Amino acid sequence: MVYYGALSRGCERCRKRKIRCDQRKPSCKKCEQLKKPCPGYRDLNSLSFRNQSESVRGKYGYHQKSALPSNIRCSWLEAANKKDLHEDSPGLLKVWLPCANDDIGPAFFFSNYGFRELPFSTGFQQWLEQSYLDASSADAVRAGIEAVGLAGVSNVLGNTRLRRQSRKKYCDALSSLNVMLGHPARAKSDAAFTTVILLSLFETINFRHSWQYYDWAAHVKGATALLELRGSSQLTTERGILLFILIRSQILTICLQHNLPVPSSLASLTSEFLTSRARQTWQEQGLFSHASISGISLRIVNFGAAVHRKDFASVQAAVDEAYEIDRLLETWREKSSPQWAYREQLGVVLDGGSRLNVNKRHIYPSRRVATLWNNWRIMRIVLNTMLLQAGWVPSESRQYRACVDAITNASEEICLTVESFSGSARMMSLVHPLYMVSREELNPPHVREFARKELLAIESSCGMRQAGFLARCTSEDENSGGPEMAAIPTYDEWRLFPLVPGG
Structure with a gap:
């Protein structure tokens, strides 16, 4: 499929200045007036994505199979602009069209790691796509998109060349980002911030060893500094x-x-x-809740930091704070929008590769x-685990x-959502x-x-190595021996919030 949108034919300098270029060769008039060498023009053919599916079928029939597996979908711009494509499209990871090798990375990125939901699916998604198309080959955002996409597809294929x-x-x-950070104005740009997020996503997708945690953490700390x-x-x-x-x-x-408190910059924002x-x-549109669940998450983080620093005057004061946070979570559940209600269907046995052994399923209005x-x-699991691990609640x-x-009810309900994400890019959530x-335990x-x-299924389908790494962390067989597993962080070090935005 092709991207049929109009692309500027002007030279690089005129495009960056957003002025009309007369496209003269070897140098345009605007560059001559500035007495600067004209940087030249792009090869627009390299930016085209053309659907040759029908002609290929007519020439070769249906006998020739692509070397790519069915969970790589190319022609991301064509699919992104289809009005009938939304977050609940079936088989999102299984739709694909043949594409050139140079396009595999961005195709996989926008198919599997893109932003196909409100409020991201409108202006932000278009900006990201256009940033990729308009950028030079050395641009930080473009390189970040290609890095993430190639990492994902190389993990799915097990392709060493694509991994390199x-x-x-x-x-x-990373090199382009460092150049941007050297200029005060460019360091504050959306492009710089987006690149840092892309680099952290790359580390998540490529997560094979425990030491890679520090590479991911370095990017997140860099994003905090940019905030x-x-x-x-x-x-x-x-x-x-x-982006925030x-x-x-x-x-x-x-x-x-x-066990750190929330940074003041994050709390203020x-x-x-x-x-x-x-x-x-967004709240009026039903996208965000009346009360902020992210605000509750900040309180949980600060609670953990206060416990670690022993800031509470007494054990009872700490327990009271935990119960208050849990009450806020319960209130959020009770007052959640009717648009977010889900149904429970009884008499159904789910099988996700291993039996869950429950005769029910949950049906959600959307992923x-x-x-x-x-x-x-x-959040309920994290909070209640903190309480139990601190030993503040008598076991009887x-x-x-x-x-x-x-803890156990929330865990079972998480497992019941798995079926809702089948064949969707949202599996990574x-x-x-x-x-x-x-x-x-x-x-x-x-x-x-x-x-x-x-988790292992997500690794194989989405190319997200972190999913497989975390699955192996919990494997009794692998945890029982081996120097690599001995280096894996403890439970406390791996307490996690979902990397999925919430209101």
Whole structure:
């Protein structure tokens, strides 16, 4: 399929200045007036994505098969612009069209890691696509997109050559980003911020060894520094707000893992966002809740940091704070929008590769809604696990039983959402919730095994190595020996929030 949108034929300097170019060769008039060498013109053919499917079928028939597996979908712009394509399109990962090798990376990225849901699917998605098309080969955003896409497809195919290419693109993106950070104005740009997010996504997809955690954490800390640099200007545009939403949960994950309080810059921006016009609009559209679940997550992170620092005057004060946070989570559930309600169907046995052994299923209005509920569930698991690990709740008490029930019920409900994500790019949103389920010793063995096998399935279908790594972390056989597994972080170090934006 082709991208039929109009592309500027002007030279690079005229395009960057957003002025009309007379396209003279070897030098345009505008460059001559500036007394600067004309940088030349792009080869527009290299930016075209043409659908030759029918002609190929007519010439070769249906006997010749592509070397690519069916979970790589090319022609991302054509698919992105189809009005009938939305987040619940069936078999999203199984649709593909043959494409040139140079296009495999971006095709896989926009098919499997793109933003196909509101509020991201309108302006932000188009900006990202256009940034890729308009950028030069050395541009940080373009290189980041190619690095992430090539990493994913190389993981699915097990292709060493593509893996090397993805690493080269990663280095190109990092080099271009460093140049941008050397200029105060460019360091504050959306392009720089987007590149950092892409680099952190690359590390997540390529996560094979425990030491790679520090590479991912370095990018997230870099994004935190950029948030401080950008300040309140982060929230002056819709794109800036969406970038903030994308990175927020990753920053909270770092804080939670290291028992650190929420950075003041993040807390301040979150407070501003809660009263912003953009959030109010999205709330009216049913995209965000009346109360901020992200605000509750900030409170959980600060609670963990306070416990670690022993800031509470007494054990009872700490327990009271935990119960108050849990009450907020319950209130959020009770007052959630009717648009987010899900149905429970009894008499159905689910099989996700290993038996879940429950005779019911949950039916959600959309995958986005299922993701939001999983965000809520993982927060309950984290909070109640903190309470039990601290030893503040007597093991024979009613409160202890309530904590255990909260953890096991939330874990089972996370597993029940797996079927809703089948064949969807949103499967990746299950990685952290399923890891928490597979790691939690209070869960029955068959529930933990179900979650572990689903993580392995996500690794093979989405090319997300972190899913397989976390599954192997919880494997009893592999944890029983071996120097590599001995280096894997402990449970406390791997407490995770979902890397999925929430309101």
